Amino acid sequence: MIDFPYLSDVVRPTSSRIVMVVVDGLGGMPHPEYGKSELEFADLQTLDALSASSSLGLTTPVLPGITPGSGPGHMALFGYNPVKYLLGRGILEGMGIGADICQGDVAARGNFCVLGEQGNILDRRAGRLDTETCKALCAELNEIKIDGVDIKVYPVMDYRFVLVIKGQGLYPNVSETDPQIEGVHPLVAQPLSSDAQSTVGIVKEFVCKATELLSSSEGEANGILLRGFSSLPTLPDFGRQYALNPAAIAAYPMYKGLAGLIGMDVIQSEQTFEGEIDALEANFDDGHNFFFLHYKPADSAGEDGDFIAKVRQLENFSHQINRVIEMEPDVLVICGDHSTPSFTASHSWHPVPVLIKSTYSEGTGTVFNEKTCREGALGTMQAEHLMLQVLAHANKLKKFGP
Amino acid sequence: MIDFPYLSDVVRPTSSRIVMVVVDGLGGMPHPEYGKSELEFADLQTLDALSASSSLGLTTPVLPGITPGSGPGHMALFGYNPVKYLLGRGILEGMGIGADICQGDVAARGNFCVLGEQGNILDRRAGRLDTETCKALCAELNEIKIDGVDIKVYPVMDYRFVLVIKGQGLYPNVSETDPQIEGVHPLVAQPLSSDAQSTVGIVKEFVCKATELLSSSEGEANGILLRGFSSLPTLPDFGRQYALNPAAIAAYPMYKGLAGLIGMDVIQSEQTFEGEIDALEANFDDGHNFFFLHYKPADSAGEDGDFIAKVRQLENFSHQINRVIEMEPDVLVICGDHSTPSFTASHSWHPVPVLIKSTYSEGTGTVFNEKTCREGALGTMQAEHLMLQVLAHANKLKKFGP
Numbered sequence: 001m002i003d004f005p006y007l008s009d010v011v012r013p014t015s016s017r018i019v020m021v022v023v024d025g026l027g028g029m030p031h032p033e034y035g036k037s038e039l040e041f042a043d044l045q046t047l048d049a050l051s052a053s054s055s056l057g058l059t060t061p062v063l064p065g066i067t068p069g070s071g072p073g074h075m076a077l078f079g080y081n082p083v084k085y086l087l088g089r090g091i092l093e094g095m096g097i098g099a100d101i102c103q104g105d106v107a108a109r110g111n112f113c114v115l116g117e118q119g120n121i122l123d124r125r126a127g128r129l130d131t132e133t134c135k136a137l138c139a140e141l142n143e144i145k146i147d148g149v150d151i152k153v154y155p156v157m158d159y160r161f162v163l164v165i166k167g168q169g170l171y172p173n174v175s176e177t178d179p180q181i182e183g184v185h186p187l188v189a190q191p192l193s194s195d196a197q198s199t200v201g202i203v204k205e206f207v208c209k210a211t212e213l214l215s216s217s218e219g220e221a222n223g224i225l226l227r228g229f230s231s232l233p234t235l236p237d238f239g240r241q242y243a244l245n246p247a248a249i250a251a252y253p254m255y256k257g258l259a260g261l262i263g264m265d266v267i268q269s270e271q272t273f274e275g276e277i278d279a280l281e282a283n284f285d286d287g288h289n290f291f292f293l294h295y296k297p298a299d300s301a302g303e304d305g306d307f308i309a310k311v312r313q314l315e316n317f318s319h320q321i322n323r324v325i326e327m328e329p330d331v332l333v334i335c336g337d338h339s340t341p342s343f344t345a346s347h348s349w350h351p352v353p354v355l356i357k358s359t360y361s362e363g364t365g366t367v368f369n370e371k372t373c374r375e376g377a378l379g380t381m382q383a384e385h386l387m388l389q390v391l392a393h394a395n396k397l398k399k400f401g402p
Numbered sequence: 403m404i405d406f407p408y409l410s411d412v413v414r415p416t417s418s419r420i421v422m423v424v425v426d427g428l429g430g431m432p433h434p435e436y437g438k439s440e441l442e443f444a445d446l447q448t449l450d451a452l453s454a455s456s457s458l459g460l461t462t463p464v465l466p467g468i469t470p471g472s473g474p475g476h477m478a479l480f481g482y483n484p485v486k487y488l489l490g491r492g493i494l495e496g497m498g499i500g501a502d503i504c505q506g507d508v509a510a511r512g513n514f515c516v517l518g519e520q521g522n523i524l525d526r527r528a529g530r531l532d533t534e535t536c537k538a539l540c541a542e543l544n545e546i547k548i549d550g551v552d553i554k555v556y557p558v559m560d561y562r563f564v565l566v567i568k569g570q571g572l573y574p575n576v577s578e579t580d581p582q583i584e585g586v587h588p589l590v591a592q593p594l595s596s597d598a599q600s601t602v603g604i605v606k607e608f609v610c611k612a613t614e615l616l617s618s619s620e621g622e623a624n625g626i627l628l629r630g631f632s633s634l635p636t637l638p639d640f641g642r643q644y645a646l647n648p649a650a651i652a653a654y655p656m657y658k659g660l661a662g663l664i665g666m667d668v669i670q671s672e673q674t675f676e677g678e679i680d681a682l683e684a685n686f687d688d689g690h691n692f693f694f695l696h697y698k699p700a701d702s703a704g705e706d707g708d709f710i711a712k713v714r715q716l717e718n719f720s721h722q723i724n725r726v727i728e729m730e731p732d733v734l735v736i737c738g739d740h741s742t743p744s745f746t747a748s749h750s751w752h753p754v755p756v757l758i759k760s761t762y763s764e765g766t767g768t769v770f771n772e773k774t775c776r777e778g779a780l781g782t783m784q785a786e787h788l789m790l791q792v793l794a795h796a797n798k799l800k801k802f803g804p
Contacts, residue, residue: 029762029764030764058781062406062802063404063787063790064780064787064790064791065789065790065791065792065793065794065795066406066412066790066794066799066802067412067794067801067802068801068802069801069803069804070804072802072803082802082803083406083407083408086408086803087803087804088804089804093804343762344762346801347801348762348794349790349791349794351781371766374779374781380781380782
């Protein structure tokens with residue numbers, strides 16, 4: 001958690017309610033074609049009006065220059081050091097499809113691939129594999145039995161799947177079998193610590209049986225590659241640390257999974273942001289005093305490199321957030337897990353705008369974008385420290401020290 | 403190195419070329435007589451124009467309020483924690499004059515001093531000693547022989563010299579013999595750890611023989627004081643850590659020495675900044691993808707307390723940098739190791755302007771000075787993190803975490 005050993009001494013439980021909305025990929029940078037960032041270009045009536053009475057700032061998710069994945073980006077926003085509490089790829093991918101993963105299980109991300117006659121990799125991604133075929137192949141792999149453990153294979157999309165191994169005494173320190181290049185043989189899994197010996201045996205047996213099954217099936221995909229062996233980490237409890245009763249409302253499984261991992265109650269909703277707000281309305285008086293909502297579409301448009309689409313998704317967000325404002329939470333936080341400029345068409349390292357609206361916030365601008373946030377009352381902070389600002393603005397932190 | 407254990411996972415070798423120019427003592431502060439800082443006062447056509455398409459910011463070399471020497475200032479710019487990787491005074495002084503110092507050698511900085519008849523110090527700096535006399539005295543001391551080691555004494559300037567001891571089993575944990583006050587006897591060297599016992603014996607023998615030699619010579623300087631015993635540290639390799647093929651072009655020996663210590667290839671050049679740029683031009687296509695250049699005159703003018711001279715040296719720099727811009731590096735970084743306001747006539751603690759120009763930079767201003775940098779897109783960062791921003795702007799960093 002936050003590197004402040006006296007946190008438990010200063011947190012104060014109160015009934016004031018906090019709504020934190022994470023706009024995935026919120027930040028951007030000026031696009032050469034438009035001369036502005038998406039936030040600057042967009043018509044954000046509600047967000048702009050909100051800025052006039054809110055404190056603005058920027059968050060650095062990990063370190064200057066470091067581009068975070070969504071995992072580290074969210075962990076930091078919740079006050080967990082994103083380097084110390086890095087989630088493995090297998091776990092995050094599994095959470096993203098809502099796979100059943102419990103403490104002690106080992107998960108890995110898998111690719112179906114094409115192997116040549118000598119066993120060398122011809123295509124790491126079995127390129128033309130469609131999701132339906134992937135589902136069928138996963139159904140075949142789910143027939144594999146290994147003594148002492150349960151094996152479950154989940155299709156993801158195209159050539160990708162998630163492997164979950166359930167059993168006693170499993171350890172995730174297993175090296176990847178994907179050499180990340182073609183023309184060579186898949187790697188043989190190796191233990192990266194001595195306690196992973198028996199897990200490696202299970203992985204090898206699975207790879208062997210899977211290759212046998214696939215080679216006798218009709219499709220082109222006749223091999224598998226495994227990466228990112230990982231287990232659920234033990235994470236400090238979000239609610240206990242902050243003296244909050246937290247709930248998460250997120251359309252995407254990964255964010256629900258992540259919120260569940262840190263002990264938030266997960267409230268089910270329809271698979272849209274509108275649906276999330278419906279669920280917030282329905283549960284606003286249910287005793288929770290911290291609600292995390294997640295807005296995905298701005299990130300997707302940014303990753304597609306579509307400037308105007310990202311602008312429109314930010315405008316949609318600004319419009320929809322009216323309903324949250326009308327519920328009058330004591331603190332409304334609008335923040336992002338990372339930037340996704342349409343110019344880079346990817347996550348980026350740029351610091352991320354943040355807005356806090358409460359009785360204690362100081363309005364300094366009338367527009368909401370990267371530049372006004374840079375000049376805002378909150379300054380530029382490590383994302384890991386945002387929760388402290390949020391609690392302070394909710395009057396939930398006592399004085400530190402005499 | 404940078405406190406980010408996943409650096410090797412995210413660095414990506416590419417052919418994009420980075421030129422980092424360190425303007426020694428770049429930053430300043432408003433001078434009461436002129437109402438402006440040197441950067442604000444100067445006519446910086448090229449730097450100002452460059453700012454319009456560059457990201458600006460400030461770097462804090464060590465900590466707010468801490469004034470760094472050039473050693474820590476440069477270490478931080480290269481991403482080495484300047485506290486953890488502090489170079490000893492003997493080593494730095496030796497590197498500054500291009501002394502032959504290898505791993506395992508022990509170096510110390512020396513003063514010629516004047517001792518009274520009772521052996522007490524009358525003048526710690528043998529004040530009137532000129533460099534020519536210093537050279538002659540060093541030549542005498544170079545006659546000293548000590549069993550099992552090689553002794554080499556290098557003149558520096560005025561009353562200063564560098565002592566280098568070469569041999570097996572030497573350790574630098576030796577206390578200073580300079581009491582830093584006059585009227586008392588020189589201190590006797592003591593071991594600061596048990597492994598330095600034999601090194602202390604050598605130092606004592608050297609001091610004894612030197613004092614004997616000097617007392618029988620004609621000049622006034624009849625004693626020596628030794629400080630800053632140190633050895634070459636083992637430093638992580640710059641190129642390996644960042645997946646770069648780095649080269650240094652610096653007129654002054656100390657900067658060449660420092661760059662060599664962290665594994666940069668040192669390209670020889672004429673002893674001027676113009677000569678450095680000639681060398682950059684001649685080697686720009688030689689396969690290196692990171693070039694460090696060093697510009698000294700602004701610092702020297704600042705240390706002299708000469709406002710107008712520093713202004714002119716900054717103007718000279720701005721003019722000369724045109725030739726670097728014309729080479730079209732993918733990333734051009736202009737930064738400083740510390741501030742040297744002519745008002746303080748010394749290094750200072752003020753954060754240092756930085757400019758990054760690349761495809762990914764965001765122009766926000768049309769002038770380059772401390773104030774525009776304070777409001778720039780990069781914000782204020784630890785100098786130690788600058789390399790991350792530089793690599794990000796060169797598209798040399800992958801995403802961190804899934």
